[in-house]
Amino acid sequence: MLTTSGHMSSNPSQMSTVQREEILAALSAVFSNVLGRSMVLKDDSNAASVEGWDSLSHIELLVAAEKRFGVAFTSEEIHGFANAGEIAQAIASKLRE
Amino acid sequence: MKAKLALLADSAIQFLSRELKKTAAAAGLELDLYEGPFGQIQPELLDPTSRASDADFVLILQSSEGLFRRYCSCPAAQRAGFAAEVANGLTKGASALLERKADARVIVSNFPELPDGIFGHYANKVEESFLYQVRQLNLNLTHWSRGESNGFILDFAALHTCYGSRYMARPALWISSGIVISPDATPLVAGEVVKIISGQLGRANKCLICDLDNTLWGGVIGDDGLENIKIGDLGIGRAFSELQLWVRELGRRGILLVVCSKNEEALAKEPFDRHPDMILRLSDFAAFVANWHPKPENIRRIQALLDIGYDSMVFLDDEPAERLAVKMEFPMIQVPDLPKDPADWLPFLRAANLFEASSFTPGDRERHRHYQAESQRESVRTSAASYAEYLEKLDLRIEIGPLDALMVPRVFQLCQRSNQFNLRTVRYSEAAVRTMLDDASRSVLVARMQDRFEDYGIISVAFLARQSEALFVENWITSCRAFGRGLEKAMFEAMIAAAKRDQAKRIVGEYIPTAKNAVSKGVFSKLGFQHADNLWTYELQPVPNEYRAA
Numbered sequence: 167m168l169t170t171s172g173h174m175s176s177n178p179s180q181m182s183t184v185q186r187e188e189i190l191a192a193l194s195a196v197f198s199n200v201l202g203r204s205m206v207l208k209d210d211s212n213a214a215s216v217e218g219w220d221s222l223s224h225i226e227l228l229v230a231a232e233k234r235f236g237v238a239f240t241s242e243e244i245h246g247f248a249n250a251g252e253i254a255q256a257i258a259s260k261l262r263e
Numbered sequence: 264m265k266a267k268l269a270l271l272a273d274s275a276i277q278f279l280s281r282e283l284k285k286t287a288a289a290a291g292l293e294l295d296l297y298e299g300p301f302g303q304i305q306p307e308l309l310d311p312t313s314r315a316s317d318a319d320f321v322l323i324l325q326s327s328e329g330l331f332r333r334y335c336s337c338p339a340a341q342r343a344g345f346a347a348e349v350a351n352g353l354t355k356g357a358s359a360l361l362e363r364k365a366d367a368r369v370i371v372s373n374f375p376e377l378p379d380g381i382f383g384h385y386a387n388k389v390e391e392s393f394l395y396q397v398r399q400l401n402l403n404l405t406h407w408s409r410g411e412s413n414g415f416i417l418d419f420a421a422l423h424t425c426y427g428s429r430y431m432a433r434p435a436l437w438i439s440s441g442i443v444i445s446p447d448a449t450p451l452v453a454g455e456v457v458k459i460i461s462g463q464l465g466r467a468n469k470c471l472i473c474d475l476d477n478t479l480w481g482g483v484i485g486d487d488g489l490e491n492i493k494i495g496d497l498g499i500g501r502a503f504s505e506l507q508l509w510v511r512e513l514g515r516r517g518i519l520l521v522v523c524s525k526n527e528e529a530l531a532k533e534p535f536d537r538h539p540d541m542i543l544r545l546s547d548f549a550a551f552v553a554n555w556h557p558k559p560e561n562i563r564r565i566q567a568l569l570d571i572g573y574d575s576m577v578f579l580d581d582e583p584a585e586r587l588a589v590k591m592e593f594p595m596i597q598v599p600d601l602p603k604d605p606a607d608w609l610p611f612l613r614a615a616n617l618f619e620a621s622s623f624t625p626g627d628r629e630r631h632r633h634y635q636a637e638s639q640r641e642s643v644r645t646s647a648a649s650y651a652e653y654l655e656k657l658d659l660r661i662e663i664g665p666l667d668a669l670m671v672p673r674v675f676q677l678c679q680r681s682n683q684f685n686l687r688t689v690r691y692s693e694a695a696v697r698t699m700l701d702d703a704s705r706s707v708l709v710a711r712m713q714d715r716f717e718d719y720g721i722i723s724v725a726f727l728a729r730q731s732e733a734l735f736v737e738n739w740i741t742s743c744r745a746f747g748r749g750l751e752k753a754m755f756e757a758m759i760a761a762a763k764r765d766q767a768k769r770i771v772g773e774y775i776p777t778a779k780n781a782v783s784k785g786v787f788s789k790l791g792f793q794h795a796d797n798l799w800t801y802e803l804q805p806v807p808n809e810y811r812a813a
Contacts, residue, residue: 222277225436229446244439 185261189235189254196230197250209251216250228253235261264292264464269318271299271307273329275441282453292461308356311363320460321360322417323353324372326443327397331377334393342391350403354414361413365694368463370415370456371408373401375423375431412675412693415459422452425614455616462621465679465690468597469571471513471618472562474580475524475531475553479507479543481605484530495540502605507542509609517627518618519549519569519634523561523578528553549634558585559592569634570743572682572779577617581605622676622693626720633744636716657714659748663757666707666724671696673721674709677740682779684741686772686786689726704729705737706761710754712745719744723754727761733800734762736772739786746782755790762803772799 194207201218213219219227225244231253232238237260239247247253268283270276280298287294297314299307304323307315315321330349337345357369379386379393386392401420408414423431426448433445444452476483480503481493493500494507514520520543524531531553535545545551550568552561558580566573574595580586586598599615601608640657647653666674675693682688691699699705710723722745726737736758741750762770772787774780787799 221440225278225440225442225446239435241435241438244435 185258186254189257189261190250192234193231193250193254193257196234197227200227200230207250209254210249211251212249231257237261264461264466265295266292266320266460266464267295267297267318268320268322268460269297269299269307269315270322270324271304271315272324272326273302273304274324274326274437274443275301276324278442278446278449279324279444279453282449283456286450286453286457287460290457290461290466292457292464294460305352305356308360316360316363316367318367320368320370320463321357322370322372322456323357324417324419325353325374327374327377328437328443330374330397330400331379331393334396339391342396345391346396346399346403350400350407354404354407354411357407357414358411361411361694365413365698366692368413368415368460368692369411370417370459371404372417372419373404375420375428377428412697415463417452417456417459419452422448422455426451455619458616458619462619463679463690463692465621465682465688467575467621467680468518468577468618469575469680470519470521470549470565470569470577471510472521472523472565472576472578473510474582474585475522475526477581478579479503479510480534480541484534485526489533489538492534492538494534494538497540499605500540502608504540504542505609506605506612509612511543511547513618514543514547514631515628516618516620516623517630519571519631520547521565521569522548522551522553523558523565524553525555525558526553546635547631549631558589562589562593562596568637570683570746621679622672624672624676626673633717633719639716640714654749657716657748660713661710661748661750661753662712663708663710663753666696666700666709668697668700670709670721671700674707674724677721677724677742678738681740681742682777683743683781684723684746684783684786685738685777685780686736686740686783687738687775688777688780689738691726699726706734706765708754708757708761710745710750710757712748712750714748723750725754725758727758729765729767730771732768733771734758734765734767734769736770739772739783741783743782751786751790759801759803768803770801770803772801773797774799 190207190209194205197207197216198204200223205216207216213224228239228244228247235257237257239256243256247256270280276298280296284294284296297318299315304325307313308321310316333349334342334345353371357371361367361369374397376394376397382389382392382394386394389395404416408416431445431448432443436442436445473479481499482491484492494503510520522531532545532551534541535543550565552565554561562576562578572595573593577597577599578586578589579599579601580589581601583600586600589596590598597617599612599617602611643656644653647656671693675691675696678689678691678696699707706727708725708727709721712719712722719742723741725739728735728737739754758770770792772792774784774787776784788794790801792799792801
């Protein structure tokens with residue numbers, strides 16, 4: 167239906183990859199800010215691999231990410247995110263809504 | 264300021280606890296914080312060896328969410344008594360802790376009303392409904408706190424009403440992580456807890472300084488004239504009338520009201536004397552400053568006149584430029600940034616809770632009269648040839664006696680509020696003061712003062728502890744209203760009499776400096792005490808032989 171942006175919507179997977187990378191970069195900045203040290207997140211970065219990402223800071227990181235992107239996570243998401251890629255994916259899909 | 268705080272909760276409180284530390288530090292309060300084990304509220308309260316039993320403050324936070332679960336498992340036949348049962352358990356534990364430790368304070372959070380959608384509005388007619396029981400429970404907690412001098416309520420329910428449950432709580436965090444306070448509301452709740460604690464430790468806002476034009480009334484008296492200023496039914500006058508009602512209530516609670524306005528004085532006073540819709544009157548104010556000097560300069564004058572710290576003042580002005588000037592000159596004065604529309608001011612100011620009280624005695628209502636009497640004294644002072652003649656003309660009467668039960672609330676308040684003439688800045692709790700009534704190892708001397716203009720009431724108290732051959736001045740406090748009236752000498756004589764009665768050989772005192780008590784630094788030296796090893800000693804003259812009983 168999106169005729170004016172037909173070029174983009176005809177290739178949604180490519181668009182979301184670009185957007186995903188941007189989100190991951192911005193998410194890295196959020197994490198760096200909350201955890202107090204500079205870091206670059208990858209899709210598979212998780213609580214085990216990122217120092218300081220524990221059950222307590224998990225909430226803090228997500229709340230900061232919500233503020234940064236203007237989105238709200240559901241309880242299922244807050245409870246279930248396993249890595250940075252999943253967070254970025256959820257943000258991307260919320261931004262498209 | 265320093266305090267040990269134990270947090271006991273049935274929800275996840277790590278964020279609140281972190282925010283509490285941050286907020287407290289910003290308010291100059293160093294919190295040593297202990298988070299009790301999750302859900303272990305009663306054991307912490309009842310076990311004398313628990314860490315909560317060792318704290319200065321215990322904050323109990325139970326959630327309405329948890330309460331609802333408990334309610335649901337309560338058999339229908341017992342639900343009418345649910346509130347009483349919960350309140351009983353909670354207050355019994357809290358009171359048991361307070362009984363063990365007279366100096367501890369317990370703050371109990373009350374319960375936000377969760378509309379449960381079971382009975383709807385009809386719940387008000389059904390005693391066993393959850394809503395009915397929550398309200399009953401909150402009322403029971405209020406009654407407990409009224410009867411327990413070191414028991415306080417964190418009015419969490421009022422915060423929910425004021426800010427709305429959508430703001431206060433975030434269901435996704437409760438479900439996923441057991442957190443009942445939303446991240447947005449956490450700083451707010453922490454701020455309110457810190458207000459209660461620092462209030463009990465002696466910090467309080469005592470004075471409201473108000474602008475006039477476009478603050479206490481709409482319009483400019485000098486331009487618009489008496490009949491055109493907005494107050495009462497004229498234009499948006501209701502906003503200003505309601506603000507004045509609120510300000511007058513603060514005055515009646517004991518907050519000193521002061522006018523600070525850029526105006527001709529006579530013109531500025533005219534509405535208070537002549538406008539029929541004016542609610543505040545000149546007699547409501549402790550001081551009235553209207554001239555064309557910069558406001559920071561006038562605030563300095565007000566400070567000198569009232570003799571209270573800048574950090575106990577609140578400045579109210581519609582003009583952002585004036586607010587900025589005051590903020591820059593006095594960062595410790597609280598300057599609320601009023602919303603643009605005067606209609607929003609009162610809700611904003613009410614929610615800001617700028618004047619958290621830490622005590623209340625009926626005498627608070629008369630506080631501002633002192634400053635009016637002071638200006639009458641000033642004219643006596645200028646007509647008297649000498650200071651001695653001035654004191655004589657004042658017809659000063661000082662009465663010193665032992666502490667009795669009726670004096671406890673005022674003596675406690677004096678301990679809380681006095682910062683300047685406060686030799687060791689020991690802040691006893693009200694319960695601790697009460698225990699001194701029957702403490703044979705202590706004498707507490709209380710002074711009342713009166714002159715021809717005013718009855719000051721209780722204005723000085725000395726806590727004396729018997730230590731073998733000496734009487735130690737554990738603390739000595741005098742209200743700044745009594746400075747320069749020869750009261751120190753009279754108190755000293757009463758101390759000597761107490762020492763003789765106790766057959767002590769000397770009186771020993773100590774001055775512990777703080778940021779605010781420099782004025783009391785020289786008192787021992789003036790009274791003839793000798794200084795050695797940071798202590799001040801006054802040796803009593805031995806009774807000469809010829810007067811000794813044979």
